[in-house]
Amino acid sequence: MAQESKTRTVEEIKVGSRWLRGTVAEELETDAASFRADTAQVLKFHGVYVQDNRDTRTERIRAKAELDYACMIRVAIPGGRLSAAQYLSLDELARKLGSSSLRLTTRQGIQFHFVAKADLQELMRSINATLLTTWGGCGDVVRNVTACPSCDEEVRRLGLDELAQTISLEFKAPSDAYYELWIDGARVPNQVLGAARIARSVYGPTMLPRKFKIGLTTSRDNCVDVFSCDVGLVVDIDDPTRIRVYAGGGLGRSGTDETTFARLGDLFGEIDRSQILAVVRAIVALHRDEGNRDDRSHARLKYLVEAKGVAWARSEVERRSGVEFAPATRDTFEVDDDHLGEFVGGGGSFDLGIKLPSGRIVNRPGARYLDGVAALIEEFNPELGITARGDLIVRDVPVRHRDRLYALLGTYGVAVPERLSPLHRASFACVALPTCGLALAESERYLPEFLDEFYAMLADLSMSDEFFEVRMTGCPNGCARPYLGEIGIVGRSKRSYDIFVGADRHGTRLNTLFARDVDRSLLVSGLEPLVRRYRDQRRDGESFGDFYFRLDPAEIASLRPAPRERRTRVRSES
Incomplete structure (x- = not known):
């Protein structure tokens, strides 16, 4: 049974976890319905949250029964881009092990809910087989790197998806724990796991003080809310070699602690695209070394930048990276694009952004989203994109199949964006x-x-x-x-x-x-x-x-x- 640790802080748990191994392997072999509290902290780095069903909690406590434990598993998908085959594999797993539901997240990942502890290893191993990973989906590391999923050909040529993937691989935690626990110890070729060796990783054994978020977009459209990230990167659409760097954003706060607050990132300046990894690495290292490890409620980068000042933080990043920021003007963006609806591209194909109710893909009476999305993907085999509002983009569908696609949506009760009110x-x-x-x-x-x-x-x-x-x-x-x-x-x-x-x-x-x-x-x-x-x-x-x-x-x-x-x-x- 999961219980809160009364003796060890999160920092102490990380130190003693042997590079994020902890006692996960031993506890997976037991018949217990859940994990110890210390182990639950370690599992976050593997993309696993240990939870219980809040709907039944009070009743079970009154009955002095064990809580209804389950796991939430988060797949980290840089830039929200995945193939039809990958999605269909996740769909199959959701029906088998994940309560027949998937949820697209506002950081362009995919979550499984209500997964039993006994099914965890099968699920994790199967996800890895699709060349997707949950490694770094949670925990005190760089989380899933978001990127504008625009279907506009000019934006797609900027390669934001590829850049998000490059940054993601650079900042995966340097441990073989994921391989050992979920993939039978084999370090299989997998271009989404990364896991750089300890000697060259930005992380030490205690990783970062708290989670760290990175977002990418263009100077045209801020659909991923880059200013809310620890690091926001804006590619100049008129000169893709130039990128503006923002740091110190974050929205989490406490409703009872006035010293916590939401904050937008500050503009550090402009750099050449070739300098991105060096600059981001320096910012991550600054958070690693100077972030608050004594009080987790104040451990985000935003509190460090607020306390020390933008000038100090910029100077430290320049010193650590060897890159000097060029002066720049704060971005204001041109459009507010939700990436929903139909977008006709070249080559006789079109893309369609489908609104999902808060990212949830599940079958309900009159609206069979799980079956409908799967049927559409099986028939047209499109590339897929996830938006930062949890919606789905199906890409490169031949125009000749347009009527068939819309007929499928109607058959399953999947709403067409143009028929929704602006509010909905x-x-x-x-x-x-x-x-x-x-x-x-x-x-x-x-x-x-x-x-x-x-x-x-x-x-x-x-x-x-x-x-x-x-x-x-x-x-x-x-x-x-x-x-x-x-x-x-x-x-x-x-x-x-x-x-x-x-x-x-x-x-x-x-x-x-x-x-x-x-x-x-x-x-x-x-x-x-x-x-x-x-x-x-x-x-x-x-x-x-x-x-x-x-x-x-x-x-x-x-x-x-x-x-x-x-x-x-x-x-x-x-």
Whole structure:
């Protein structure tokens, strides 16, 4: 049974793990339903989270029964690019071992949920056989490297996918533990594992103080929210040899600790494309050496940059890398592209971005996404791309098959993006309950209900065809990047949420707290006066986020809903 360690910190666990081996092998051989808490920490580096079903937790605790343990496994896919054969293999595994569900993540990976400990080795070995890997999907290392998946031929020629793969391989943890545990000890040729030898790796035995995120995009479109990453790399679309480097971003925070905060990365400057690995390696090493290893809530790179200053951090990176940053202007981006819908390319083919409900691929009555996506991929054998909103792009389908493709989508009830309202098309949520151990409130399961209610309100205001974006999370950690949404709904307790409003559509401005601790039943009615004010007083072409951003504090206060009333228990006297 997984229990919290009372004697060892995460840093101590890493030191004693023998380069991320721990006692995983021994515990896999036992009949226990889960892993020890120390082992669960080590497993994160292998892309495995040990969880329990939150829906049954209270009942099982009352019955003094063992919790309903399972694992979440995250496949790290640099740039979100995979083949039809790889996807179909993952689909088969999901049906066999993963509760017949896949979830595309907002960092362009793929997750399996509710995997039993007894099935873990088979799943991991099978994933590796597809030339995909979970190594580095979680843990205190460089996580999955994201990249704009644009279908535009000009963007695709920039090679962001290949660059994401190169960076990913450079920063895989230097250990044979993954091979030993999941692939029978064989160091098989696999261009996604990497695992550089210890002597040349940027990591030491304790890896990094916390996770580290890297994102790539172009100066045209910030669909991956690069400013929210520890390192954001922007390729100049007019001169692909030049790349602007941003560092110190991160969105995770605590709802009860005001010293934690969301932050956008600072512009360090511009470099030549050939210098990327040296510069990123220097930034990762700076985090390794100077990051806070005593307090995990302040261990992200953003706190180091905030405390020491951008000038200091830039100077340190230049010293460590031997690369001098050229002055540059902060990117503002040209478009807000969700990469959904049809894009006609050359050579008689087209690409189609398919909206998935918060990235979930599962069969439900009237909407058989698992079967529908598999059928489409089996028939057309397309290359695939995952967006940073958890949606799927099918690429290079012959135009002559267009009618057949759309007929397939209709057969399985898979929504065509053009038939969705702008609100439903733009919005997404994190997983939250019942699997995430950090979730305070519902998110993925609640978002459809919230959107339908919000859409009904918009219809009453004659605004149903207008663009609004909602990003919802079950806690303040920000996995769906709510602080970069026009409307961010962040779980605060089982029944209440904080409302953030005012980000721009290019990911260059954080939103701010509009209302704290709002009861779930009052979220839409609490936003209605603000939406009404927007309808009546906006300027031509002004977005909802930009409108809110220019309101003065007094106006915002007059529109703010009251916080949730808390019930006070009265103890009866005998």
